[in-house]
Structure formats: C-alpha cells, structure tokens
Amino acid sequence: MRARIAVPATVANLGPGFDVLALALELQNEVEVEQTGERGTSVDPGPGAPPELQDPGHNLVVRAYLHACAAIGVPGNGVSFRCVNRIPLRRGLGSSAAAALGGVLAAVSLHRPPWDESAILERVVELEGHPDNAAAALLGGLVIAAPGAPPVTMRVPEELLAVVFIPDLELATAEARRVVAESFSRADAIFNAARCALLIRAIAERDYGSLRDAMQDRWHQRQRTELLPALPDLISAALDGGASGAALAGAGPSVMALTYRDPERVQEAMASAARRHQLRGRSIVSRVRNWGARVDVGM
Known part of the structure; x- marks a missing residue:
C-alpha cells in the first residue's frame, strides 16, 4: 500500500493572534509513503534538502510517522518515504507543522486507526507544542486555535x-x-x-x-x-x-x-x-x- 499526502504552508499569528490564529497558503509539501515489507525505514528528502534529512532519525516526517505508529500500536518499520519540500525551513511558514502532519497522516493512511481530526491534531501537537500552524495545515482557511477547545476554521475570500x-x-x-x-x-x-x-x-x-x-x-x-x-x-x-x-x-x-x-x-x-x-x-x-x-x- 502507498499514500500520497499534500500539506500546505501556514502563517501563524497574523499580528495580534499570537499562538491562536493561522491561515493556510497554496504553497505545499508532498510526501509519498509506501510499505516495502523490508525491515528498515528509508527516506528520500527530495532535491535541495539538507543532508541531515536523509537520516530517518533526524527527519521530522519519519519521526512523526513513528510517533503516530506507536500511538496506534503498530510497528513503524518497513516503509519508504519520498518527500518534495517546497516550504522553506525555519522561515515562519509552518515547515515543521507540515512535516509533522505529513508523517502522522502517513501513519493514518497506512494503518487506518479510528482517529478523527482532533486525534490527528493531538498527535501533531505532541511533537509541535502548539496547535495553530498544525490546525491550519490540517483544516485550511483561517483557523482559530483556542487552548482547550476544538479549532474553528473559516473560509477566506478568494480575492484576499x-x-x-x-x-x-x-x-x-x-x-x-x-x-x-x-x-x-x-x-x-x-x-x-x-x-x-x-x-x-x-x-x-x-x-x-x-x-x-x-x-x-x-x-x-x-x-x-x-x-x-x-x-x-x-x-x-x-x-x-x-x-x-x-x-x-x-x-x-x-x-x-x-x-x-x-x-x-x-x-x-x-x-x-x-x-x-x-x-x-x-x-x-x-x-x-x-x-x-x-x-x-x-x-
């Protein structure tokens, strides 16, 4: 089985909404994950990626996948990842949230746990620490990520x-x-x-x-x-x-x-x-x- 996942870039805060507001952009990363039947886990981080991302232990997509597999209760080995990274790293555009969400969605796609959006987001937040970018990447639009409450999303007019x-x-x-x-x-x-x-x-x-x-x-x-x-x-x-x-x-x-x-x-x-x-x-x-x-x- 294989899955292809596309996760958008996100912008958080928008000025006053510190750790609360975020919106999704058209720019996106892509992850392809495939079950190989082999013992190990391999990753192709894509062209232009830093060398350390070739190491599964340092690649957040793979780490998030393994984190979600542990929560599901299934082994995480025997898969290969191919990534296309268009979201620049460490620029304030939600690259880590996109990677973490991509990995969690890879696990959900292959192993089909009975998780709703809130459970998926919970796994990502365990890695990210705060939900604003992750919620916007998962849901799209403009997201209000209020602590202790489910995130709320609203459509943004196309002309903006x-x-x-x-x-x-x-x-x-x-x-x-x-x-x-x-x-x-x-x-x-x-x-x-x-x-x-x-x-x-x-x-x-x-x-x-x-x-x-x-x-x-x-x-x-x-x-x-x-x-x-x-x-x-x-x-x-x-x-x-x-x-x-x-x-x-x-x-x-x-x-x-x-x-x-x-x-x-x-x-x-x-x-x-x-x-x-x-x-x-x-x-x-x-x-x-x-x-x-x-x-x-x-x-």
Whole structure:
C-alpha cells in the first residue's frame, strides 16, 4: 500500500493572534509513503534538502510517522518515504507543522486507526507544542486555535491574497520565542484581544480597510525586531505599497502582507525595503487555501 499526502504552508499569528490564529497558503509539501515489507525505514528528502534529512532519525516526517505508529500500536518499520519540500525551513511558514502532519497522516493512511481530526491534531501537537500552524495545515482557511477547545476554521475570500517576503536567513522558532516576554500589561492584553476580534470580523465581512489596524500587535513583534531589524520597515513598505495589512509571518523571519489588489506593487515595495537593509530574499504571492491537507491512498 502507498499514500500520497499534500500539506500546505501556514502563517501563524497574523499580528495580534499570537499562538491562536493561522491561515493556510497554496504553497505545499508532498510526501509519498509506501510499505516495502523490508525491515528498515528509508527516506528520500527530495532535491535541495539538507543532508541531515536523509537520516530517518533526524527527519521530522519519519519521526512523526513513528510517533503516530506507536500511538496506534503498530510497528513503524518497513516503509519508504519520498518527500518534495517546497516550504522553506525555519522561515515562519509552518515547515515543521507540515512535516509533522505529513508523517502522522502517513501513519493514518497506512494503518487506518479510528482517529478523527482532533486525534490527528493531538498527535501533531505532541511533537509541535502548539496547535495553530498544525490546525491550519490540517483544516485550511483561517483557523482559530483556542487552548482547550476544538479549532474553528473559516473560509477566506478568494480575492484576499498573501504577499510573503522570505529572507535568505533562517530563524529557529525556539530562538524567536526566547525574546518574547512571559507576561504582558493589561493594556497590551486588551489591545491584542480587541485586534484579534477585529481581524476575524474584517476577513469574514470583507472589510479590508480595517486590516491595517487589526493586524497590529503589542505582544511579540516589537521584541522580535531584535532578530529582524528590517521588520518595521517591511511592514510600513507593504502598507505604503497598497497592502490592507501586514505582520510578521509566524515567528519570522518572513513577513506577510494581505491585499486584495495590486500584489505586484506590494511585492516591489517590500523588496525595496529589504534592499535598503541589505536583506536578501524572495517573495511569493499566494491565495489562502481554504482546504487543508489532502491524502490519496492506493495499492
């Protein structure tokens, strides 16, 4: 038996929704897993992948597969993996969530446990530590991942586009979390809570004029500027270029703008700001993917 799994890139936080909000993009990774009948486990990490990903013990797709197999109660050996990695690593686009979800879905596809979406997500969160990216990758659309409650997903209008500037530098999530304070003032908590509500309403009602204010943040972006000094200028440039709103993508270092018109103008504005900071990178334009991971199982 074999299975093909496609898992989308995701962007978390969207400014004020720290560890709560995330949305899925069209960019995706692909995993093909096949039962071989052999004793070992092999992995082809795909072209351009770092050498360490050729080691099953260091490949998160394989580790997640084995983790899920242990939870199901079946042996995890005798499979081969072939990966196509389009989501750049450590850029704030949910690469680790995509890998973990891909591995868990591989186990579900081959061994068919009676797991619903919440059980699948639970296995991924055991590896990831927080559910926002994983929930968006599984469900698609804009996801609200509230602690202690099932994630809620909502469709994002097709005309709303994500323009993402992806710097040529890596930033580990653990390092980006290190600079974020453990507690916040009441005023900042109210500020972010209000903007989370405004952001969800703005997207649901297509009130894109409200996104500029709704995507502001007082919890994490200011502190993460220490790791990405160009962040304020990239956000300002995106807004000046016509974007409705802009924010750090997840833990960074990528920056995402949302716009319903002239994405090329927003791209160029962000690229110009990056050049002023001598920050190399590339940008993509993507629709929000209103469906989550997809699995195709065959013999």
